[in-house]
Amino acid sequence: MTICSRKSPAGGIGFELEEVTVAFPGKAALEDVSLTLEPGSTVALIGPSGAGKTTLLRLLAGALEPTGGALRDMGGVTRAQRAAATGFIHQDHALVPVLRVLQNVLAGRLGRYGALRGLRSVYFPSRADVEAVHAALLRVGIGELLYRRTDRLSGGEQQRVAIARALFQEPCLLLCDEPVASLDPARSRDVIQLLIDLAEERGATLVTSVHDERLAGRYFDRVIGLREGRIVLDSSRSESGQHEALTPAALEDLYGIVRGDS
Numbered sequence: 001m002t003i004c005s006r007k008s009p010a011g012g013i014g015f016e017l018e019e020v021t022v023a024f025p026g027k028a029a030l031e032d033v034s035l036t037l038e039p040g041s042t043v044a045l046i047g048p049s050g051a052g053k054t055t056l057l058r059l060l061a062g063a064l065e066p067t068g069g070a071l072r073d074m075g076g077v078t079r080a081q082r083a084a085a086t087g088f089i090h091q092d093h094a095l096v097p098v099l100r101v102l103q104n105v106l107a108g109r110l111g112r113y114g115a116l117r118g119l120r121s122v123y124f125p126s127r128a129d130v131e132a133v134h135a136a137l138l139r140v141g142i143g144e145l146l147y148r149r150t151d152r153l154s155g156g157e158q159q160r161v162a163i164a165r166a167l168f169q170e171p172c173l174l175l176c177d178e179p180v181a182s183l184d185p186a187r188s189r190d191v192i193q194l195l196i197d198l199a200e201e202r203g204a205t206l207v208t209s210v211h212d213e214r215l216a217g218r219y220f221d222r223v224i225g226l227r228e229g230r231i232v233l234d235s236s237r238s239e240s241g242q243h244e245a246l247t248p249a250a251l252e253d254l255y256g257i258v259r260g261d262s
């Protein structure tokens with residue numbers, strides 16, 4: 001298994017963004033974003049709907065290119081290495097409902113193979129691949145669901161399948177778009193803690209968008225607030241473990257409304 005570290009050629013994924021803009025026709029989703037993301041850091045993206053969080057995640061995943069400015073990988077990691085070492089957990093899980101959990105997790109490595117080998121690996125997996133999928137499912141707490149049809153699972157179980165699929169990719173960069181949007185508060189905390197633990201175990205960089213700034217402040221080393229495509233808040237955990245910059249006034253400025261104590 002690839003474990004990420006600054007010394008590993010495929011690991012230690014970090015970024016420098018210099019005045020990055022991503023413009024769509026008639027709309028700039030990100031504008032003049034300058035940011036350094038350290039390898040192995042855990043980062044939460046917060047901000048109102050349409051602020052540019054998903055666009056930033058897609059940019060880091062290599063699914064989008066800046067239309068202005070520059071994005072640089074740290075430590076000589078190439079774009080191809082980054083793509084191979086990125087696990088992306090989508091807001092809607094992006095699972096195929098009629099497939100078994102095993103096949104959905106195996107599909108996590110489709111991007112590594114050509115079309116024919118990829119399909120064979122999903123429908124006729126090797127014993128080693130089945131064992132690796134089972135290990136990933138055990139790690140996220142649902143080992144018993146290996147052969148269950150995916151559309152028979154609860155939302156929380158499907159979320160864990162999506163995390164297992166990303167884990168099966170042996171990621172050094174874990175990107176998650178609203179991973180707890182459809183979960184209740186207790187399950188949301190469990191899933192965020194699981195993502196933090198997985199990133200720490202692997203030495204992977206974790207960047208996650210979340211709507212709940214309390215979860216962001218409690219679990220992540222760094223919290224970045226976006227509004228209308230710009231960074232308006234950037235908070236790092238202090239030595240006392242607190243996010244002192246996450247004040248009610250800063251959150252009010254970010255969201256444009258009073259959000260209550262956090």
Ligand SMILES: Nc1ncnc2c1ncn2[C@@H]1O[C@H](COP(=O)(O)OP(=O)(O)OP(=O)(O)O)[C@@H](O)[C@H]1O
Nearest residue numbers: 024025027028029048049050051052053054055056
């Ligand atoms: N492919 C696209 N074409 C045109 N506009 C887009 C495209 N993708 C995103 N946008 C626009 O860019 C802005 C930022 O979108 P983005 O999805 O990044 O926001 P977000 O912060 O993730 O929002 P949410 O919290 O609602 O998911 C929005 O105004 C959106 O409509």
